[in-house]
Amino acid sequence: MGVQLDTFLKNAELRVSDPEHKRKLLFNIGQYDKKVVIGKQQYSNLPAAKKKAGAIKTKVIENLEKYLIEFESNFKKNGGKVIWATDAEMAMKEITDILKKANAKTVVKAKSMVTEEVAVNHILEKNHIESLETDLGEVIQQMDGEAPYHIVTPAMHKSKEDVAKLFHEKKGTPIDWTPQQITAYVRKMLREKYPIADCGITGANFLIADIGGVAVSENEGNAFMSIAFPKIHIAIAGIEKLIPSLSDVDLFWPLLATHGTGQRVTVYNNILTGPRQQGEVDGPEEMYVVLLDNGRTNLLARKEQRRALNCIRCGACLNACPIYRNIGGHAYGTTYSGPIGSVITPSMSGMKEFKHLSYASSLCGRCTEVCPVEIDIHKLLLLNRKDSVEEKFTTRGEDTVWRFWRKAMLKRSRMERGGAFFKNLMLKRFFKTAWGERRTLPTVAPKSFNQMWKERKKGKH
Numbered sequence: 319m320g321v322q323l324d325t326f327l328k329n330a331e332l333r334v335s336d337p338e339h340k341r342k343l344l345f346n347i348g349q350y351d352k353k354v355v356i357g358k359q360q361y362s363n364l365p366a367a368k369k370k371a372g373a374i375k376t377k378v379i380e381n382l383e384k385y386l387i388e389f390e391s392n393f394k395k396n397g398g399k400v401i402w403a404t405d406a407e408m409a410m411k412e413i414t415d416i417l418k419k420a421n422a423k424t425v426v427k428a429k430s431m432v433t434e435e436v437a438v439n440h441i442l443e444k445n446h447i448e449s450l451e452t453d454l455g456e457v458i459q460q461m462d463g464e465a466p467y468h469i470v471t472p473a474m475h476k477s478k479e480d481v482a483k484l485f486h487e488k489k490g491t492p493i494d495w496t497p498q499q500i501t502a503y504v505r506k507m508l509r510e511k512y513p514i515a516d517c518g519i520t521g522a523n524f525l526i527a528d529i530g531g532v533a534v535s536e537n538e539g540n541a542f543m544s545i546a547f548p549k550i551h552i553a554i555a556g557i558e559k560l561i562p563s564l565s566d567v568d569l570f571w572p573l574l575a576t577h578g579t580g581q582r583v584t585v586y587n588n589i590l591t592g593p594r595q596q597g598e599v600d601g602p603e604e605m606y607v608v609l610l611d612n613g614r615t616n617l618l619a620r621k622e623q624r625r626a627l628n629c630i631r632c633g634a635c636l637n638a639c640p641i642y643r644n645i646g647g648h649a650y651g652t653t654y655s656g657p658i659g660s661v662i663t664p665s666m667s668g669m670k671e672f673k674h675l676s677y678a679s680s681l682c683g684r685c686t687e688v689c690p691v692e693i694d695i696h697k698l699l700l701l702n703r704k705d706s707v708e709e710k711f712t713t714r715g716e717d718t719v720w721r722f723w724r725k726a727m728l729k730r731s732r733m734e735r736g737g738a739f740f741k742n743l744m745l746k747r748f749f750k751t752a753w754g755e756r757r758t759l760p761t762v763a764p765k766s767f768n769q770m771w772k773e774r775k776k777g778k779h
Contacts, residue, residue, distance in 0.1 A: 353580025
C-alpha cells in the first residue's frame, strides 16, 4: 500500500467515524445548499449559461498558448511583470527573490488555493518573512495550523464554538465570544497590518487576455486592501485561469458566485491591469503575475482529462459529493479535494501516488450535474482509473482477480463452474476485508438465473 493511499484511508476512517465532524460538515454544507437554490433563480436559462461558459473555457484550454501570450503582452504594456514558473519550487524562488530584494518583512495574503499549492506561508516563514492570511476563514486555519478544508470555505468543518475556543486559546479572548465579536477583533488586528505590509499576495479568479487583467473576487474586502496598501503586489495564477475577453466577465462572475455561495455576485470584484499609473493615488508601485504550471501541462497532455482545466474553483462539486460530505476535505491530503481534486491531482502530482483518489467516488454523477462549466467530472474519474491500469500502477493481486473475473464473464460455461459453494468461498477469501468489513457480503444462490431458466423451459416442453 502506498504512503498516500495509506494516509488517505486512515484519515477517511477517522473522519467518517466522527459523528460530530459529520454533523458540523453537513450543517455548513446545508446552509450553502439552501442559498445556491435561491441564487440560481436569477437565471432565466441556467443550462444555456453553463453551456456557453464551458464552451469558452474549452476554447481557451485548446488554444492555451495563444491566450497566455496575449495576456502577457497586454499586462506588460501597463507596466506589469510576468514570471513563468514551471513548478512550485521555481514560483517560490522567484517570489522570495522579489521580497528579499525589497527587504520585505511582512506580507498580507488574500485567500487563494494556488498559494496553498505552492506553500507560500511555509516558504516565506522559512525565509523569516511574516506571511499573514487576511480572509477570516484562512485566519482561523492559519491560527490553528491547518490547511484549508474546502476550496471556498476554509474552516467549513468548524462550528462557531470551535472558533471561539480557538481564539480563546491562541489570543486570550473570552470563550463565549460571538462570531460578530471575533470578526471585529480580526478586522482590527488586520487593519493594523495593511499599512505596514511590504507586499500583498493574491491569487486570481480569472486572467483576462485582451486587457491583461487579473480578476479577483472576494466577500470581505481584505484582498483589495492587500493590493491597495503595499508597494508590491504579486498575483499567482494557474495557467488555466484565462478567459478571452473583458466581456466574458459578466458571464463568469455570477456563475462563480451562484455555484460557490448562492450569491448573485460576490461582494467585492476587482480587475487589476498593472501597477499604479501616473496620476493615480493608490495601488502598488510594482505588480507581478506568476503564471504557474506545476503539473497542469501534464493534465493538458491527457486529451480527455484536460477538460478538468475548465474548472473555475466554485466548490460546488465538493458540496454535492457524497464522499466529501462524509470524509471532508483534509482526508484527501491534497490542496484540491473533492471530485475535481480527485480528477486533477493524479495528473498534476503523480498518477502512481494519487490514483486512489479517482476510486474514492460513488460515480453518482452529482458533481457533473452541479458543475457551472459542464465538466463531466465522474467520467473523467473513470478515465483516470483506465489510465492508471494502462500505466501499470495496479497491484499484482488486482490484476490477478480481474483477469479471472474477465475470463469468467466472457463465457457462460466458465461462469457456471465451481458452483455456489466455491464462489461463496472465494467471496469470503478475497473480499471479506475489501468489501465486507462494514457490509454483509452477497451470497451466491445455489442455482444461477440461467440454470433456473433452462430448467423451467425444459419442464414446459
